[in-house]
Amino acid sequence: MTNDAQGTPPAQDRPGYELPLLLFAGFRSIIDQLHAELARQGHPEGRPAHGFAMQAIGRDGATASELGRRLGVSKQAAGKTADRLEVLGYAVRADDPADARRKVIRLTPRGLDVLAKSAAVFDELRAQWAAALGPERLRDLEDDLRVMVPPSGFRLDVAGWFGP
Amino acid sequence: MTNDAQGTPPAQDRPGYELPLLLFAGFRSIIDQLHAELARQGHPEGRPAHGFAMQAIGRDGATASELGRRLGVSKQAAGKTADRLEVLGYAVRADDPADARRKVIRLTPRGLDVLAKSAAVFDELRAQWAAALGPERLRDLEDDLRVMVPPSGFRLDVAGWFGP
DNA sequence: ACTTTTTCGACAACCACGTTGTCTATCCTA
DNA sequence: TAGGATAGACAACGTGGTTGTCGAAAAAGT
Numbered sequence: 001m002t003n004d005a006q007g008t009p010p011a012q013d014r015p016g017y018e019l020p021l022l023l024f025a026g027f028r029s030i031i032d033q034l035h036a037e038l039a040r041q042g043h044p045e046g047r048p049a050h051g052f053a054m055q056a057i058g059r060d061g062a063t064a065s066e067l068g069r070r071l072g073v074s075k076q077a078a079g080k081t082a083d084r085l086e087v088l089g090y091a092v093r094a095d096d097p098a099d100a101r102r103k104v105i106r107l108t109p110r111g112l113d114v115l116a117k118s119a120a121v122f123d124e125l126r127a128q129w130a131a132a133l134g135p136e137r138l139r140d141l142e143d144d145l146r147v148m149v150p151p152s153g154f155r156l157d158v159a160g161w162f163g164p
Numbered sequence: 165m166t167n168d169a170q171g172t173p174p175a176q177d178r179p180g181y182e183l184p185l186l187l188f189a190g191f192r193s194i195i196d197q198l199h200a201e202l203a204r205q206g207h208p209e210g211r212p213a214h215g216f217a218m219q220a221i222g223r224d225g226a227t228a229s230e231l232g233r234r235l236g237v238s239k240q241a242a243g244k245t246a247d248r249l250e251v252l253g254y255a256v257r258a259d260d261p262a263d264a265r266r267k268v269i270r271l272t273p274r275g276l277d278v279l280a281k282s283a284a285v286f287d288e289l290r291a292q293w294a295a296a297l298g299p300e301r302l303r304d305l306e307d308d309l310r311v312m313v314p315p316s317g318f319r320l321d322v323a324g325w326f327g328p
Numbered sequence: 329a330c331t332t333t334t335t336c337g338a339c340a341a342c343c344a345c346g347t348t349g350t351c352t353a354t355c356c357t358a
Numbered sequence: 359t360a361g362g363a364t365a366g367a368c369a370a371c372g373t374g375g376t377t378g379t380c381g382a383a384a385a386a387g388t
Contacts, residue, residue, distance in 0.1 A: 014306065016286030017219075019293065020194040022306055025313035027187035034184075049345080055181075065365060077346050079366070084344085101354050101365040122180030129183065133308050141305050142178065142186055144297050149189035213374075229336060241375055243337070248373085265336040265383050334385070343376075348369105355364075 030125055037121045043114050045088050051118055053081045054090060054111055061106035063096075090114060194289055201285045207278050209252050215282055217245045218254060218275055225270035227260075254278060 031048050038046055056062065056070040068078035082105045085091035090111035096102035107115065130138045195212050202210055220226065220234040232242035246269045249255035254275035260266035271279065294302045 014290070014303070015283070016288070016290035017283060019290050019302075019306060020191050020198075020286070022309035022313060023187050023191035023194070026309050027184050027191060029313050030184040030187070047344090063365070073345090074347065075366075076348085076368095080345070099355070099365085103366070119179070119181060122184070124180070126178070126180035126183050129312055132311060137304065137308055138183075139178070140301065141308055142183060144301055144305055145186035145190050147296060148293055149186060149193050211373090227336075237374090238376065239337080240339095240377085244374065263336085263384070267337070330388090332385100332387075334383100336383080337381095339378105339380085341377085344374090345372105346374105347372075349371105351366100351368080353365085353367105355362105357362080358360090 030122075033125055034118060034121050037124075038114065038117060041117050043117065046090075046114060049081065050085060050088070050090065051114070053078075053085060054107060054115055055118075057085075057091065057105055057107055057111075059107070059112070061104045063102050063104055067105065085111065194286075197289055198282060198285050201288075202278065202281060205281055207281065210254075210278060213245065214249060214252070214254065215278070217242075217249060218271060218279055219282075221249075221255065221269055221271055221275075223271070223276070225268045227266050227268055231269065249275065 034051075035046060035048065038044075053067065053071065056067055062070070064079040064082055065075040067082065068075040071078060071081075082091060082093065085105070086093060089108060091105050091107050093103045093105055096104050126138070133141070198215075199210060199212065202208075217231065217235065220231055226234070228243040228246055229239040231246065232239040235242060235245075246255060246257065249269070250257060253272060255269050255271050257267045257269055260268050290302070297305070
């Protein structure tokens with residue numbers, strides 16, 4: 001036995017702190033490239049948070065409360081994001097004739113365009129990764145990540161990083 | 165040739181948008197577990213941003229300007245973070261006798277304790293990944309990420325997500 | 329040695345994005 | 359029909375960024 005005692009962790013060939021940094025840098029790199037490309041394609045205003053919100057709104061629209069639940073934030077925060085999307089021309093709010101309380105947030109054609117372009121850019125970026133890494137290694141990477149991440153949805157409350 | 169034409173991207177077996185989500189979820193999962201464990205070990209106040217800042221301060225200390233450069237944020241933002249670390253008891257500021265302008269931010273024993281505990285938890289978490297995935301696959305994952313992320317340092321300006 | 333330029337820290341104003349709490353209107357149900 | 363749950367608006371606040379300005383101190387150029 002070389003170093004499998006139960007005291008200090010055995011033979012960490014690599015420091016553990018690098019893993020989250022690499023994951024974040026990878027995420028950050030993709031997002032930055034996406035938005036650089038979107039800016040080039042006529043959408044210079046979008047921010048990552050808007051992209052996630054629009055994805056969550058989807059083609060069918062959503063109310064602020066629903067959006068908040070999907071994004072893992074409060075309905076007030078979701079409402080503010082919707083305000084911003086409205087100002088930027090990516091979404092509109094409409095009354096729901098069936099329920100006078102609800103105001104459905106729907107994407108405008110411009111918003112749907114961002115969504116479509118984003119999907120295309122994401123695919124293109126993934127293809128670049130596949131070309132650099134090899135398709136099967138990228139699949140492995142994705143599979144491994146899928147194993148390790150909790151199945152719960154993706155929370156986007158990056159403001160206070162949790163905690164009050 | 166099955167699908168290597170240069171038109172539309174060939175046979176995207178997987179949608180590209182999942183990759184960044186998985187990367188972020190992996191990062192988020194590790195960070196959340198780290199802070200849950202740190203809270204359990206007597207540091208319930210720490211936020212991810214503080215951890216990164218303390219890492220950047222290091223054992224030798226740093227000035228606000230240096231800290232800002234290391235973190236990729238303005239010196240004012242770094243100064244605010246230092247204020248917060250000071251309030252939380254993780255850092256202190258001291259005059260530099262050699263340069264009356266500089267005020268060196270140094271970690272307190274409590275701050276160094278967070279750093280040490282964080283390193284241990286990161287190692288432990290990485291060991292969990294290695295156990296679940298297999299050590300060589302985890303190494304592959306890290307290597308692949310290292311290939312894809314730009315060599316430039318890790319920017320932590322998560323507030324406005326870039327842009328004004 | 330003396331001016332000019334750079335750097336540092338502080339202060340202020342502002343913005344983005346989250347939080348809680350409260351309030352009213354509306355819908356659903358017992 | 360009364361009561362509870364839900365939607366959205368509004369306010370106050372916290373945190374973490376950003377710019378811009380300023381004075382003091384160090385460095386650099388004559």
